[in-house]
Amino acid sequence: MKFSELGLSQDILDAITTHGYVEATPIQEKTIPLTLAGRDVIGQAQTGTGKTAAFGLPILEHIDLNNKNIQALIVSPTRELAIQTAEELKKLGRDKRVDVQVVFGGADIRRQIQNLKSHPQILVGTPGRLLDHINRKTVKIDNVRTLVLDEADEMLNMGFLDDIEAIISKTPAERQTLLFSATMPPAIKRIGVKFMTNPEHIQIEAKELTTDLVDQYFVRMRENEKFDTMTRIFDVQAPKLAIVFGRTKRRVEELSRGLEARGYHAAGLHGDLTQQMRSRVLAQFKSHEINILVATDVAARGLDVKDVSHVYNFDIPQDPESYVHRIGRTGRAGAKGVSVTFVAPNEMDYLRAVEDLTKKRMTPLEPASLKDARIGKINNAAGEVAKLIDTTEVSEIQSQVDALTAKYSAEQLAAAVLSSVADLEKQNTPVEITRERPLPRRKGGNGGSRGGSRNGGGRRNGGGGGYRGNRERRGNGDTRGNDRRRGSGAASSERRFGDYKRRDGRSTESRRNSSGGSRREFTVREKD
Numbered sequence: 001m002k003f004s005e006l007g008l009s010q011d012i013l014d015a016i017t018t019h020g021y022v023e024a025t026p027i028q029e030k031t032i033p034l035t036l037a038g039r040d041v042i043g044q045a046q047t048g049t050g051k052t053a054a055f056g057l058p059i060l061e062h063i064d065l066n067n068k069n070i071q072a073l074i075v076s077p078t079r080e081l082a083i084q085t086a087e088e089l090k091k092l093g094r095d096k097r098v099d100v101q102v103v104f105g106g107a108d109i110r111r112q113i114q115n116l117k118s119h120p121q122i123l124v125g126t127p128g129r130l131l132d133h134i135n136r137k138t139v140k141i142d143n144v145r146t147l148v149l150d151e152a153d154e155m156l157n158m159g160f161l162d163d164i165e166a167i168i169s170k171t172p173a174e175r176q177t178l179l180f181s182a183t184m185p186p187a188i189k190r191i192g193v194k195f196m197t198n199p200e201h202i203q204i205e206a207k208e209l210t211t212d213l214v215d216q217y218f219v220r221m222r223e224n225e226k227f228d229t230m231t232r233i234f235d236v237q238a239p240k241l242a243i244v245f246g247r248t249k250r251r252v253e254e255l256s257r258g259l260e261a262r263g264y265h266a267a268g269l270h271g272d273l274t275q276q277m278r279s280r281v282l283a284q285f286k287s288h289e290i291n292i293l294v295a296t297d298v299a300a301r302g303l304d305v306k307d308v309s310h311v312y313n314f315d316i317p318q319d320p321e322s323y324v325h326r327i328g329r330t331g332r333a334g335a336k337g338v339s340v341t342f343v344a345p346n347e348m349d350y351l352r353a354v355e356d357l358t359k360k361r362m363t364p365l366e367p368a369s370l371k372d373a374r375i376g377k378i379n380n381a382a383g384e385v386a387k388l389i390d391t392t393e394v395s396e397i398q399s400q401v402d403a404l405t406a407k408y409s410a411e412q413l414a415a416a417v418l419s420s421v422a423d424l425e426k427q428n429t430p431v432e433i434t435r436e437r438p439l440p441r442r443k444g445g446n447g448g449s450r451g452g453s454r455n456g457g458g459r460r461n462g463g464g465g466g467y468r469g470n471r472e473r474r475g476n477g478d479t480r481g482n483d484r485r486r487g488s489g490a491a492s493s494e495r496r497f498g499d500y501k502r503r504d505g506r507s508t509e510s511r512r513n514s515s516g517g518s519r520r521e522f523t524v525r526e527k528d
């Protein structure tokens, strides 16, 4: 559907065109008219399908430029997502001259206070820092007309419920409240009942929660073999831009250092880094200075980096929703992607819980052999050499070039360059990755036994934190060649667009999920 059919004004339509959007995505088509009409909306759609503009465009439409108060408040779980959302709104609101500001933890509060003096009409922020500003009275939200809780389920996972309640209590009761996420566990719907007025629940019917644009694989193997296996898979798959998710900050540190030692362009992103460092790493990734970002779930929500081709779950996430958001960093805005999840034999129930939630089977991937990896590395190096030829300035080194070409054949020279670029020896650099405590066995799980098939359709179980349920199992003879894909991937051509969003902070070893009293363990959760 065209944006012009949704009731938006010319200013905003012009900005949409400048932004390069042609048609509204399904979530935009369904929610924009409702939001414009002032309704409270719970919006659920797959990752990367344009939820930011779905709430952003009606907000921009409603902004009264003559009113100097904060009229819309958007609460985001992570700093990166808050920054990204503010950037998107700034771009879309530029023609209308809407002032958008962002506040988040880990950054100089005095600078933020200075920026807030411009009297923004839209404020985006992470819960902790927002509350800090509200308590200092540097942010006043008593005139807010629209409140957005973005990735609300993640904010609950991170233990932000109290902060959010405190923020909501300072907004006017007659406000409009919007809640958006790709995943909506039941607890979120309860939040809807508590803080929203007669909300309209818009769920974009996608057969599966994850996009068909992502080919999803898993590799079952022992913990101590995962690193070597992953680097071999890198050499074979040659990811253009990849995100590797690790369960803990230590894991992320060790993985990124190990990858660097083996010659990959990698850097780590987690909540113990300074905000300056976090921003730098993300900028390096976006500019392709590094092509492997190793991250905790801080990068899983909403981050919209163009051209992420691969997501590797070095550790399978403990809660299935995290999986959906992690792999949603690829396959965005209509692009294709690949995900590979490493799973230890005793974690197979977690894999099945993910499959229950996504209603999709992952394809077993056979680990690449050392030989395959070496061939892959040399092929990649050949591509690098071609690029070097394009960018090397010969005149400065002419005399050495003449001397070498006089002495050696083209074949000898090419082989030497190729071998140097491929740097095959680095593949053997020993890397020690500290063993993480294995995930606790899932309640109701069956410990990864193989073979056979049970009835499908298991779903989340309301209490006790377990995802039980029956799922079909694959036979153990099903593992096949590298990067081999299962046929059905391209079946759905449903329109989607996507890029990304956010997350931050401190770590908590284990937290009570505030929703409905069910206890879920999170090895590491970070927050602002």
Ligand SMILES: Nc1ncnc2c1ncn2[C@@H]1O[C@H](COP(=O)(O)OP(=O)(O)OP(=O)(O)O)[C@@H](O)[C@H]1O
Pocket (backbone or CB within 6 Å): 020, 021, 022, 023, 024, 025, 028, 045, 046, 047, 048, 049, 050, 051, 052, 053, 181, 182, 301, 302, 303, 304, 328, 332, 333, 497, 498, 499, 500, 501
């Ligand atoms: N109508 C549209 N046409 C083309 N591109 C769009 C459209 N709407 C949004 N986009 C682009 O699609 C990408 C994904 O959007 P966005 O980040 O809002 O997705 P999302 O649904 O919020 O994803 P996630 O659940 O991962 O947070 C962005 O790069 C955005 O600029």
